[in-house]
Amino acid sequence: MNYKEFGKTGKKVSVIGFGGMRFPTAGKEGEYDYDYCSEMIHEANRLGINYFDTAPFYNNDQSEDIFGNAIRNMPGDFFISTKCSSSDAYEMRKSLERSLRRLNVEKINFFHIWCVMDLDDYNRRMASGGAYDELVRAKSEGLVEHICISTHCTGDEISHIASEQKFDGITLGYNILNYKFRQLGIKAAHANHTAVVTMNPLGGGLLTSNSSRFNYIMDKGDDSIFESALKFNASHEEITVVLTGMDSIEHVRSNATNCAVIPGYAEKTKSRLLAYSNPEFDSLCTGCRYCEPCPYGVPVSKFMLAFNRKTLGDDNIMKNNIKMHWRINPELVHKCTECGACEKRCTQHLPIIERLKIIGTVYD
Ligand code: SF4
Ligand code: SF4
Structure with missing residues (x-):
């Protein structure tokens, strides 16, 4: 030691x-x-x-x-x-x-x-x-x-x-x-x-x-x-x-x-x-959940952890992760009112609102 x-x-x-x-x-x-x-x-x-x-x-x-x-x-x-x-x-x-x-x-x-x-x-x-x-x-x-x-x-x-x-x-x-x-x-x-x-x-x-x-x-x-x-x-x-x-x-x-x-x-x-190193790698969600709860019921950390898969290069794995691993409805991203509460609490200072929007576009 x-x-x-x-x-x-x-x-x-x-x-x-x-x-x-x-x-x-x-x-x-x-x-x-x-x-x-x-x-x-x-x-x-x-x-x-x-x-x-x-x-x-x-x-x-x-x-x-x-x-x-x-x-x-x-x-x-x-x-x-x-x-x-x-x-x-x-x-x-x-x-x-x-x-x-x-x-x-x-x-x-x-x-x-x-x-x-x-x-x-x-x-x-x-x-x-x-x-x-x-x-x-x-x-x-x-x-x-x-x-x-x-x-x-x-x-x-x-x-x-x-x-x-x-x-x-x-x-x-x-x-x-x-x-x-x-x-x-x-x-x-x-x-x-x-x-x-x-x-x-x-x-x-x-x-x-x-x-x-x-x-x-x-x-x-x-x-x-x-x-x-x-x-x-x-x-x-x-x-x-x-x-x-x-x-x-x-x-x-x-x-x-x-x-x-x-x-x-x-x-x-x-x-x-x-x-x-991909410059994106220093902006990965760690799953700490300090961003929660969202007053509007958005499961923020689950979406951000799934977004890691996109950062690591694969939209389909992200979609699969949202559906099969977290079992959450991707439509929930649209409940975000952009109040900013989760971003203030995020330990990695992630652009959560922007990422939720990107997740929304992947399903459009
Ligand atoms: S910014 Fe959106 S996801 Fe974050 S706490 Fe506010 S409503 Fe919830
Ligand atoms: S606080 Fe930030 S890093 Fe932690 S789970 Fe939430 S989004 Fe991820």
Whole structure:
């Protein structure tokens, strides 16, 4: 296992982080086998993973409880990260106290101002007497060790946030497909001695589910796109932790063994990508669903995931995906009133309205 310094905190964290949003259900939706989930977490820790990331609402709002159950007898050292998306001080305190109770810990090592979408949103969280100030107070009381931020902002917006030096760590979505969109941000964070935790290294599963389409990503000697994608993120000197959601003990083991830091690997991959990469590839939907709900009932993420097939070059596969995979009526695109609510929330800043119109024309 490779370890990196977490910004200027003095902590050494494993380069692979355990993303706690994909615990497997135990047969029924919303039911989890807490013993098996504990085994997964303990196995990760045994293999050297010490960064564990959770949040309220993950896994039907049980992810923090699952971790709380596992870490009471965790064999090795570990750090816990969790989050709150409120801009209000009272709500922030309530959420923090609930996380402490659920996780069975006296302090949260890395507490995130969660899911900041743009600079207006950032300013709301940072407003005097609001969420950020409450976290500063909690830190002075010893309830929070390091204040971090998780964001879906663009690279230059992240640069602005990093330049203010209010956070010990920044968590953001970054992978081979979208790196151009955020690389300015990770460089600024690194220059400001702020740790960078990347989520979504597999592009929402797009890379692994289209492995033949993306096989040019693999370097000589790589056994899979999965391995190449993890090594790509891990090998950036600006990136501290690569978070991946884990859904089985086997998955934990393969993450732990494939996420290696190889000096020069990221730069070498980027120069190879220049020869192949379609500029559209950094604007693929990741399926995160932050755009929903649409007040007019448009199943936005399903249409945008299907649109990925068009971006990857095939209208017929997109149509098939809408009909056979998602089983949605393509006429629903016409319910869009262009209110713009989904675009404001889209983590990849996709032109959703325009894409819905294009989907409509494919059926004309
Ligand atoms: S822009 Fe269209 S799809 Fe998006 S939320 Fe508004 S009505 Fe729904
Ligand atoms: S459209 Fe944007 S917010 Fe919605 S699922 Fe796709 S990437 Fe996520």
